[in-house]
Amino acid sequence: MVARHAEPVTQMLKDESRRIKGFTDDLIASKLMAMGVLPGSVVRIIRRAPMDGGYYLQINGQNIALRVKEAESIIVD
Numbered sequence: 001m002v003a004r005h006a007e008p009v010t011q012m013l014k015d016e017s018r019r020i021k022g023f024t025d026d027l028i029a030s031k032l033m034a035m036g037v038l039p040g041s042v043v044r045i046i047r048r049a050p051m052d053g054g055y056y057l058q059i060n061g062q063n064i065a066l067r068v069k070e071a072e073s074i075i076v077d
Contacts, residue, residue, distance in 0.1 A: 009043055009074040010055070017044045018076040020059075025073040032070065036062060043076060 023029035046056045055071040
């Protein structure tokens with residue numbers, strides 16, 4: 001088994017599941033947490049829009065579309 005280090009959710013592969021460790025931007029974090037995106041939640045990339053258009057994620061069973069900047073602020077373990 002390969003040990004992983006904390007990295008942005010944007011570095012994950014499609015259909016890979018990981019846990020949210022934290023956020024890099026406090027303003028974006030507060031908006032995401034209000035939507036139920038919390039540290040410890042399981043996140044999975046469902047699909048990525050072409051030409052850096054954004055990410056479609058599943059977080060604890062809830063599907064959410066995020067801009068690239070918002071997705072980059074989510075740090076996973």
